[in-house]
Amino acid sequence: MQIRCNQVVCLFALVTALAFLSAACSGEAGSLAAFLTPEGRQPEPTQTLAPTLEGEPAAPAAGTAQAALQAAVEALQGTPTEETVAAAGGRFPATPTAPLLTEGPSVTVTPGSGRANAWVTVTGSGFPANVRVDVYLAGLVSASALAAAPRSYATTFTDRDGNYSMSFAMPSTWPDGTPIETGTLAVLVATEDFGFRANTSFDFVAETATPTQVPPATLTLTPNPTATPVPTAMPTAPRPTAIPPPAVNPYAEVTPLSGGRNAQVTLRGGGFPGHSVIHVYLGTFDAQVGGGERVRYGSAVTESNGNFTISFTLPATWPDGTPVAPGRLLILVATEDLSRQASAVFDYVVPTPTPALNPYAEVQPPSGSANTQVTIRGGGFPANTRVHLYLAGLVSVSAAEAAPTSYASTTTDSAGNYSLTFVMPRTWPDGEAIESGTLALLVATEDFRVRANATFDFVAPTPTAVSGQSWQGSYYANPDLRGDPVLVRADAEIHFYWGTGSPDPALPNDEFSVRWQRSLWFESGLYRFTVEVDDGVRLFVDGNLLLESWRRGERRVLSLDYPMQAGQHTVQLDYFEHAGDALIILNWHRLSDLAPPPTGTPGAPGLLFSNHPWNNQRGVNQTFCSGFESECNYAGCVRNYRLVWGPYCREGDYPYIRPGLYRVTFYGIGRVRAGATDYGSSRQLFSFGQHEFELPGSFTFCWPGRQSDGYGFETIAQSTGVYAAIDWITVEYLGEQCR
Structure with missing residues (x-):
C-alpha cells in the first residue's frame, strides 16, 4: 500500500488509532480528545481550547474505536474524510496554522506576572481576520489624569484566521513619567476602534531598593553520613479522563457608550461560569493613583448560563478625591480571582463649566451723525450665540415698536466675543428723523437675557443746499x-x-x-x-x-x-x-439757441415727433417723449432683438399726449416687426398689436390712456433675422377716435 500523506497527518492518524485501540482493550470509553494531551493531563493555562458545541452527543466507545481505525487507514491512504474523523470523537486533522476555535476574542499573557523590563508575550484569537490590534495597559481604579489617546505598547495584524501574537517589554513608568506601582494591571487587546476587545491581567511587581549586603560568616560544614536510599514503589499512571469542554470567552457590552458623572451605566454580557460572583472595576489607560484594595463599582451573580447584567453609577471623583478627567475609561468585569475577565471601553465626558458672564460693549466712534459708520465690539457673551444691535433714545422716541429693529447681528466666537458694524440711520423705523441727543446702543441675545450697552452722541445733520461746485x-x-x-x-x-x-x-x-x-x-x-x-x-x-x-x-x-x-x-x-x-x-x-415755441394747439392732430433715434430731438413739441435704446446700435440685430426701444412717451408731461389714435413711421432698410406697448405697466412686448413690414413703413395703434401703474406708451421695432437699420422715426397724433 502506497502512503500518500504528510508526516503530520500520518502521525495524527497513527496516534489516534493506537489510542483508541488501547482504550477499547482496557474497557475505557473515553473520547479521542482524552488521548491528545500527554499523560491525560489538563492543558496548560496558556493554551486556548476549542469549545465543544452545546448539545453535541458523545460517540459510543466501541463505535469510536472502530471509527478510529477507519480514520487511520484513510489517513495513510491520504483520503481521510471529515465524517470519519468526527465519528472517531475527534476533529479533522489540522495543519499547525489552524485557527484556535474560540467564541469571541481571547487573550493570554505570558508570564502572568513580573517586573519592569520583563519580556511579555500576548497571544489570542477570535478577532476579525487581517485587522490591526494593539496592546494597552491600564491601572485599576487609578489615573488622576486620563490619557485622551491611550498609548499602544505593541501592535500587530491578525492572520486570516483572526489569531495574533505580539511581545513587548513591560515598562517601569507610565507615559507621563509616573512610576508603575505594584498591583494588578489590565492588559487590553483591541482593534483600532475598540469594537473588538479581549483582556487579561498582569501582576506587576515594582522594583524595591536593594539593602546593603553584609557578607555572611564563613561556616565550616560537617558532612552528614550518606543515607541509604529506600526503594519506593513507582506510582501507577492515572487512567486518561475526558477533558471537559472549555467555556466560551467572557464578553461585555456597555450602554450608553459615553457619559459623565452620575451617568447610569448598564453592563450586559456572558461567557462566565454559571452562578459565580463577578465584580465591576474601573481602570484608566497609562496611569495609576491610590493604593490598597481595588475598588468595586458593582457586583452581581451570573445566571446559570453565565450571562449577567450589572448597573452602576459613574463617579465624579476617584477614591483619593481626584476628579475623573475626560477620556476613555476601561470597564472591567471579572471574577474575584481575576481568572475570567471581560471589558468594555467608555468615553467619559466632563461638561464644560459655564463661566460667569460679564457682557460688555465698546463703541467707535462715540459720536457722529447720520451715515456715520459705527463699530461696536465686546465680549462676555455665551459662546457661539446670535446677538443683535438695537438703538434707543434715552429721552424720547416718537413711536416704540413692539418688536425692536435689529440694525446689525452676528454670532459670538468660542470665547463669547463679537464685533458689529453698521451705518447710523437718519430716521427711526417709522420715518421720523432722529434728533440730536444721546442714543443707547444695546447688544443682546435673541431672548434679551444677556445684554450689554454703550452710548452714542447723535448729531442731526443740518439741511444744506446742493453745492454748485460738485x-x-x-x-x-x-x-x-x-x-x-x-x-x-x-x-x-x-x-x-x-x-x-x-x-x-x-x-x-x-x-x-x-x-x-x-x-x-x-x-x-x-x-x-x-x-x-x-x-x-x-x-x-x-x-x-x-x-x-x-x-x-x-x-x-x-x-x-x-x-x-x-x-x-x-x-x-x-x-x-x-x-x-x-x-x-x-x-x-x-x-x-432755443427754437421758437410751438404754435400747435394742444390736443390737435399733427406731427408730434420727427428725429433720428439716437438724437432724440423734439420736433414740434419739445417735451413729447424721452430716450431711445437699442440692443444693436440701431442696425444689424440678430433675430428678435430690438433695433429701437422707444421713444418713451409719458402722459402728463405735455398736453399733446392724450388717449387716441397714433401713427408711427420707421425709415431705413430691411424688414422689421413693430408695435407699441404700455410704458411701465405691461409685461407684453406688443400690448397694442404687432406689425411686420419692409422699411420704410408705418403702423397705427389706439392708445386708451395711462394705466394706474403705468406712465404712457413706447414704440418698439424688432429685427426679423435679416439685416435692418433704422435712421429716422416720426410719431403722429391722428385724433381721439380710434379706428
Whole structure:
C-alpha cells in the first residue's frame, strides 16, 4: 500500500488509532480528545481550547474505536474524510496554522506576572481576520489624569484566521513619567476602534531598593553520613479522563457608550461560569493613583448560563478625591480571582463649566451723525450665540415698536466675543428723523437675557443746499435706492468705471445704487445729454424725467436733446449696478439757441415727433417723449432683438399726449416687426398689436390712456433675422377716435 500523506497527518492518524485501540482493550470509553494531551493531563493555562458545541452527543466507545481505525487507514491512504474523523470523537486533522476555535476574542499573557523590563508575550484569537490590534495597559481604579489617546505598547495584524501574537517589554513608568506601582494591571487587546476587545491581567511587581549586603560568616560544614536510599514503589499512571469542554470567552457590552458623572451605566454580557460572583472595576489607560484594595463599582451573580447584567453609577471623583478627567475609561468585569475577565471601553465626558458672564460693549466712534459708520465690539457673551444691535433714545422716541429693529447681528466666537458694524440711520423705523441727543446702543441675545450697552452722541445733520461746485453722491447698499445711504460724498464729476469692483469698501461689488444731485447754471439753449451706462439709469432735470433705462443691461449709450431756459437748474442722475462691470458717465453740451415755441394747439392732430433715434430731438413739441435704446446700435440685430426701444412717451408731461389714435413711421432698410406697448405697466412686448413690414413703413395703434401703474406708451421695432437699420422715426397724433 502506497502512503500518500504528510508526516503530520500520518502521525495524527497513527496516534489516534493506537489510542483508541488501547482504550477499547482496557474497557475505557473515553473520547479521542482524552488521548491528545500527554499523560491525560489538563492543558496548560496558556493554551486556548476549542469549545465543544452545546448539545453535541458523545460517540459510543466501541463505535469510536472502530471509527478510529477507519480514520487511520484513510489517513495513510491520504483520503481521510471529515465524517470519519468526527465519528472517531475527534476533529479533522489540522495543519499547525489552524485557527484556535474560540467564541469571541481571547487573550493570554505570558508570564502572568513580573517586573519592569520583563519580556511579555500576548497571544489570542477570535478577532476579525487581517485587522490591526494593539496592546494597552491600564491601572485599576487609578489615573488622576486620563490619557485622551491611550498609548499602544505593541501592535500587530491578525492572520486570516483572526489569531495574533505580539511581545513587548513591560515598562517601569507610565507615559507621563509616573512610576508603575505594584498591583494588578489590565492588559487590553483591541482593534483600532475598540469594537473588538479581549483582556487579561498582569501582576506587576515594582522594583524595591536593594539593602546593603553584609557578607555572611564563613561556616565550616560537617558532612552528614550518606543515607541509604529506600526503594519506593513507582506510582501507577492515572487512567486518561475526558477533558471537559472549555467555556466560551467572557464578553461585555456597555450602554450608553459615553457619559459623565452620575451617568447610569448598564453592563450586559456572558461567557462566565454559571452562578459565580463577578465584580465591576474601573481602570484608566497609562496611569495609576491610590493604593490598597481595588475598588468595586458593582457586583452581581451570573445566571446559570453565565450571562449577567450589572448597573452602576459613574463617579465624579476617584477614591483619593481626584476628579475623573475626560477620556476613555476601561470597564472591567471579572471574577474575584481575576481568572475570567471581560471589558468594555467608555468615553467619559466632563461638561464644560459655564463661566460667569460679564457682557460688555465698546463703541467707535462715540459720536457722529447720520451715515456715520459705527463699530461696536465686546465680549462676555455665551459662546457661539446670535446677538443683535438695537438703538434707543434715552429721552424720547416718537413711536416704540413692539418688536425692536435689529440694525446689525452676528454670532459670538468660542470665547463669547463679537464685533458689529453698521451705518447710523437718519430716521427711526417709522420715518421720523432722529434728533440730536444721546442714543443707547444695546447688544443682546435673541431672548434679551444677556445684554450689554454703550452710548452714542447723535448729531442731526443740518439741511444744506446742493453745492454748485460738485455732485452730492448718496451711495446705497442695495439696487433700489432704498433706506438710508451707507455713504454720502462729494464727486467732482459723474465719470466712473469701477469694473467688477465697488465704489467704496462700505458697498458691495454688485447690487448697489447711487443718486447724484447738483444745482447748475445753464444758458438758454438746446442741450444734448449723453449717458453711458451699465446697468440702469434715470436722468431728471428740475424733477422732470428726461431719460430712463432702469433695467439690467450691458454697456450702452443713451442720449437726448432738451431745451433749457437760462437760470439755475437741478440735475439728478440715478444709477444702479446689478452684476459684472459697473459703469456710469454723464455728459452734456449746448447744441444751439432755443427754437421758437410751438404754435400747435394742444390736443390737435399733427406731427408730434420727427428725429433720428439716437438724437432724440423734439420736433414740434419739445417735451413729447424721452430716450431711445437699442440692443444693436440701431442696425444689424440678430433675430428678435430690438433695433429701437422707444421713444418713451409719458402722459402728463405735455398736453399733446392724450388717449387716441397714433401713427408711427420707421425709415431705413430691411424688414422689421413693430408695435407699441404700455410704458411701465405691461409685461407684453406688443400690448397694442404687432406689425411686420419692409422699411420704410408705418403702423397705427389706439392708445386708451395711462394705466394706474403705468406712465404712457413706447414704440418698439424688432429685427426679423435679416439685416435692418433704422435712421429716422416720426410719431403722429391722428385724433381721439380710434379706428
